[in-house]
Amino acid sequence: MSTLGGWSGCEEDAIYRLLVPLKPPRGHAFHVDMGTSTKDTPERKASLRVELQCTCMREQLAEDMLCFLHHPEKELRERQAPSLLGTLCTGPYLDTDKTSCWLQIVLKRAWAVMPQSTHCCLTVLPSGHSCNLRLTHASGSTIRIEMLFGVKQGNSYIFLS
Incomplete structure (x- = not known):
């Protein structure tokens, strides 16, 4: 994870913003589709299109992964997790x-086994x-964490969030 500019100076209401870089899992590719602006909606909204990629060559190189494009759905369901498109x-x-919902579930499960969970309470805030998370220490002090999703643009260090 990388930090993204912006936190408050007062410890009581500290807000930390983290950039969570998204990378496509094997067998998938991300493509940014820029929306078009109109008179009614002047801002441009980007969408992240997910495309399945052939992994047949990787499979032949002894990787234990079936190709989402070329294997029957029944075999895929029985032998591996569903594609990103299906989840x-x-x-x-x-x-x-x-x-966001998936990440919140993963974070709750991970927090439950962290040693810090005995001293701090993790609350997932609606978003x-x-x-968005709030950590409340036994002393009553809190910090808020906002995790923003980002996709790297080509080979640059620029992320679209």
Whole structure:
């Protein structure tokens, strides 16, 4: 994870913003589709289109992964986890609400086994387009963490969030 500019100076209401870089899992590719602006919606909204990629050559190189494009659905269901398109997407696009919900579940499970969980309470705050958390220490002090999703643009160090 990388930090993204912005935190408050007062420890009582500290807000930390973290950039969570998203990388497509094997057998998938991300493509940024820039929306078009209109008179009614002057801002441009980007969507992250997910595309399946052939992994047949990788499979032949002794990797234990079936190709989402070329293996029968029944065999795929029986032998491996579903594709990203079947879990976190709405149509061909990555759904930020589903992704945020998935991350919140993973974080809750991970926090439950952390030693810090005995001293701090983790609360997931409502949010659909990011993952917002509040950590409350036994002393009553709190910090808020906002996790923003980002996709790296080509070979640059620029992330679209």
